[in-house]
Amino acid sequence: MFLGIDLGTSEVKLLLLDGSGQIVGAAGAALSLSSPQPLWSEQNSDDWWQATQAAVQQLRAAHPAAFAAVRGIGLSGQMHGAVLLDDSDAILRPAILWNDGRSHAQCEQLTAAAPRLHAIAGNLAMPGFTAPKLLWVKQHEPETFARVASVLLPKDWLRLQLTGDKVSDPSDAAGTLWLDVARRDWSDDLLAACGLTRAQMPRLVESNQASGVLKPELARAWGLGPEVVVAGGAGDNAASAIGIGATRPGDGFISLGTSGVLFVVNDRFSPNPASAVHAFCHALPTRWHQMSVMLSAASCFKWFSQLVGHDEAALLAELARNDSAVIRETGAPLFLPYLAGERTPHNDPFAPGVFHGLTAQTTRADCTYAVLEGVAFGLADGLDALRAAGTQVHQLSLVGGGSRSHFWAQLIADVLQVDIVLHTGSEAGGALGAARLGWLACGGAVDTVCTRPPVAALFSPDPQRHARLAPRLVRFRDLYRRLRGA
Numbered sequence: 001m002f003l004g005i006d007l008g009t010s011e012v013k014l015l016l017l018d019g020s021g022q023i024v025g026a027a028g029a030a031l032s033l034s035s036p037q038p039l040w041s042e043q044n045s046d047d048w049w050q051a052t053q054a055a056v057q058q059l060r061a062a063h064p065a066a067f068a069a070v071r072g073i074g075l076s077g078q079m080h081g082a083v084l085l086d087d088s089d090a091i092l093r094p095a096i097l098w099n100d101g102r103s104h105a106q107c108e109q110l111t112a113a114a115p116r117l118h119a120i121a122g123n124l125a126m127p128g129f130t131a132p133k134l135l136w137v138k139q140h141e142p143e144t145f146a147r148v149a150s151v152l153l154p155k156d157w158l159r160l161q162l163t164g165d166k167v168s169d170p171s172d173a174a175g176t177l178w179l180d181v182a183r184r185d186w187s188d189d190l191l192a193a194c195g196l197t198r199a200q201m202p203r204l205v206e207s208n209q210a211s212g213v214l215k216p217e218l219a220r221a222w223g224l225g226p227e228v229v230v231a232g233g234a235g236d237n238a239a240s241a242i243g244i245g246a247t248r249p250g251d252g253f254i255s256l257g258t259s260g261v262l263f264v265v266n267d268r269f270s271p272n273p274a275s276a277v278h279a280f281c282h283a284l285p286t287r288w289h290q291m292s293v294m295l296s297a298a299s300c301f302k303w304f305s306q307l308v309g310h311d312e313a314a315l316l317a318e319l320a321r322n323d324s325a326v327i328r329e330t331g332a333p334l335f336l337p338y339l340a341g342e343r344t345p346h347n348d349p350f351a352p353g354v355f356h357g358l359t360a361q362t363t364r365a366d367c368t369y370a371v372l373e374g375v376a377f378g379l380a381d382g383l384d385a386l387r388a389a390g391t392q393v394h395q396l397s398l399v400g401g402g403s404r405s406h407f408w409a410q411l412i413a414d415v416l417q418v419d420i421v422l423h424t425g426s427e428a429g430g431a432l433g434a435a436r437l438g439w440l441a442c443g444g445a446v447d448t449v450c451t452r453p454p455v456a457a458l459f460s461p462d463p464q465r466h467a468r469l470a471p472r473l474v475r476f477r478d479l480y481r482r483l484r485g486a
């Protein structure tokens with residue numbers, strides 16, 4: 001048995017996988033976000049550990065025999081977050097997350113201070129990345145910065161609780177802006193630009209290699225044997241790729257989680273900062289990937305559902321009951337999904353969320369539709385950015401919580417004009433990939449472990465609907481341009 005632990009933004013998810021690749025069970029525990037000031041997004045790292053332990057107890061209770069047979073653990077997690085520790089590994093401040101926009105000024109400073117940033121890290125400096133956050137802490141919380149002995153990414157802080165080791169992997173480390181992405185090693189020059197050194201960074205191992213073993217006292221408390229291997233693991237998007245078998249160049253998927261991600265595998269480091277796509281290491285040693293990232297995707301649906309007091313399933317059922325789809329596709333309001341600013345393609349922490357074109361006839365179902373459509377339009381921008389970066393896409397799998405909606409999957413296929421494939425277990429996101437990385441670290445072979453799960457549904461583009469939506473996409477893009485800086 002192999003255990004995957006995915007530290008998402010809205011939930012910690014656990015998944016048990018057996019030695020024939022079948023999912024045995026899953027469990028989860030919710031997490032909340034805090035935004036003490038505009039543009040800020042933080043979580044308490046201790047909450048991650050409490051949620052992980054609660055989910056472990058759920059999974060053990062549901063599958064006692066299978067859980068007791070766990071031999072390998074893999075980690076996956078929300079990327080870019082900064083967990084700052086002092087020299088006794090105590091947490092110095094709340095973790096600053098991937099969707100935090102406070103460090104926009106520091107991005108400019110970093111770009112000026114590190115002229116080779118784009119060549120080494122392969123990416124634009126964006127506020128969500130780890131390096132500009134540390135510059136922000138240096139300038140705004142100098143007492144804290146002076147005490148920083150270690151900087152860990154979210155899943156790597158969980159690993160510290162599990163094994164006592166400070167270790168990261170290249171797929172997650174690439175999101176710091178301190179990694180030499182082609183060489184898959186820390187860059188002393190980029191660290192120096194932030195007043196940091198390699199001594200403050202975790203050791204790096206590849207995602208599919210062992211990083212350490214579970215602490216004996218935890219193994220006993222969880223009813224596990226000795227020598228449970230913990231794999232290097234991966235950033236949640238690279239882990240999701242492993243989960244749906246996206247390992248060959250050209251394989252790609254969309255993740256509809258809190259963020260919205262278009263991810264395509266490359267066989268070499270392929271930076272293209274000009275189009276605001278990310279070029280990072282993949283979770284296999286000879287692979288890299290490009291991705292475009294929306295800061296708010298399924299989280300727009302969650303926000304709207306909480307605003308109107310109906311859950312996502314109820315809103316989708318209401319949408320399905322209404323038979324005026326064509327009228328809605330021409331008359332519904334437009335929605336700009338920039339609830340936390342945007343990365344690809346705008347790199348603009350101040351981009352606003354917007355409902356535009358409300359009338360006295362606008363219904364709740366129209367607004368639900370607009371939210372789902374606005375996210376699909378954001379993905380269309382992301383796909384254009386990937387194409388501008390030289391990546392070709394013909395078919396995309398869909399993963400993450402948003403993949404529960406077939407309506408949304410069809411809408412995305414129609415907007416993007418790309419086949420969208422749903423594999424079984426797709427809503428598990430990074431947790432399945434994490435479990436698979438645990439299996440690889442215990443000696444599993446890539447060809448055996450990283451297979452494509454069975455296809456649950458295929459959504460092919462409808463050209464007529466695409467033609468109806470095309471003018472709305474033009475208006476969507478125009479709306480952002482008109483509002484920029486307003």
Ligand SMILES: Nc1ncnc2c1ncn2[C@@H]1O[C@H](COP(=O)(O)OP(=O)(O)O)[C@@H](O)[C@H]1O
Nearest residue numbers: 008009010011257258298299302400401402405
């Ligand atoms: N039936 C549904 N249809 C579409 N989206 C849904 C549905 N149920 C939940 N979601 C969305 O799934 C998202 C959570 O997805 P998840 O992949 O777990 O995110 P994360 O990894 O960021 O925590 C929430 O934003 C929620 O609105």
Ligand SMILES: O=C(CO)[C@@H](O)[C@H](O)COP(=O)(O)O
Nearest residue numbers: 008009078079098257258259
């Ligand atoms: O910042 C990125 C990728 O660059 C995000 O994809 C985070 O990794 C958060 O992921 P989810 O919680 O949405 O899965």
